[in-house]
Amino acid sequence: MSRTVYVNGAYLPEEEATISIFDRGFIFGDGIYEVSAVLGAKLVDCEAHLARLERSAGEIGLDLPCSRAELIAIHRELIARNSLDEGSIYLQVSRGAADRDFPFPKGVKASLVLFTQARQFANTPLAKTGIKVVSTPDLRWARRDIKSVNLLAPVLAKQFAAENGAQEAWMVEDGVVTEGASSTAWIVKGKTLISRPLSHKVLPGITRTAVLAFLAESGFTFEEREFTLEEALDAEEAFITSATSLVMPVTTIDGHSIHNGAPGPATIRLREIYLDHARKGGVLG
Structure with missing residues (x-):
């Protein structure tokens, strides 16, 4: 129709x-x-x-x-x-x-x-299995904080991911992860969530802001800093956030299993809280 x-x-x-x-x-x-x-x-x-x-x-x-x-x-x-x-x-x-x-x-x-x-994203099977991520050089312009329709670099990154059996690409610049091709990149160490600071280098994610708004409820702390791909490979958990992925577990990065290749408890909990937030229509203004 x-x-x-x-x-x-x-x-x-x-x-x-x-x-x-x-x-x-x-x-x-x-x-x-x-x-x-x-x-x-x-x-x-x-x-x-x-x-x-x-x-x-x-x-x-x-x-x-x-x-x-x-x-x-x-x-x-x-x-x-x-x-x-x-x-x-x-x-x-x-x-x-x-x-x-x-x-x-x-x-x-x-x-x-x-x-x-x-599209179905609340009960998507990927939330139970997690997604695969591949790394790729960040080829974008200098003002990524502007949500521009100039998306050729993310298109190429997403195509590279698809050709390698992955659902997302994490872009790397100067040795550190900037963000996903269409998402914010996170890692988890203990009870600490880690994601890079906002700047001209990354888009200020709305779902990122929502996750930070319920930190107290989730029981996690937040460390705003850059992290390398090597650190991500050694993390206890990894996940992405975006408007249509919500909070999505990352279980493989460049073929390396994260949390034994299964969604971790921190990501599962954050997704549950965010879904409750989303079903209420959100609270961010």
């Missing part, structure tokens, strides 16, 4: 949705995006995702075409029109359509596109 999508003010069957070939998102990758999870027909931490969208827009001098309240209303309308119970909503904003020229065009309104994707 055809999905209903949103394109520049109109709700359309996906077969009828079009964007100009001159759109700068298509020509230059001049745009930003967000992905919000939906669980039990509820948006999960959508306010936080839209706050990050606003930050990304500000960093590239892009005027958003809608207010945050209007964007939330569009999300909810797409959930209703597509009877979406579990999945995600992709939102993309580009600088709009204009004849090809590098400087920002004048008098052009931004393009806004949203669509839903039904």
Whole structure:
């Protein structure tokens, strides 16, 4: 059955949705995006995702075409029109359509596109088996804190992972793990969760923020620092976080088993707490 999508003010069957070939998102990758999870027909931490969208827009001098309240209303309308119970909503904003020229065009309104994707992530079998990760050099630009639609480097990393029987790639730069191709990378030592500091080198993960918000409930402490691939291989546990993976155990890195190749108790507990958080629609604003 055809999905209903949103394109520049109109709700359309996906077969009828079009964007100009001159759109700068298509020509230059001049745009930003967000992905919000939906669980039990509820948006999960959508306010936080839209706050990050606003930050990304500000960093590239892009005027958003809608207010945050209007964007939330569009999300909810797409959930209703597509009877979406579990999945995600992709939102993309580009600088709009204009004849090809590098400087920002004048008098052009931004393009806004949203669509839903039904997918199972709450009870995915991968949560029970864990995922395999491979390492790869980080080839991305210097402003990874901006959620840009320039995703060629992550695409190549994900393809490398798929070709090697893995579900995610951890990118390595200057000897340390930066992040996953589409996730935040974590390791666990004892009762301590370790993930690198926020900077221009990594995306400020919304699920990362949620996990840190319930540290007291989970009984863990947090050490914000870089870690090497070698340290990850020696960790007691490893996991990733993202809007659609939630908290996902990593059981193999470059063919090396983590926690004897099975999800560890820390990751299992964190995922349980996060799922409870998500089913309530999240609490981040």
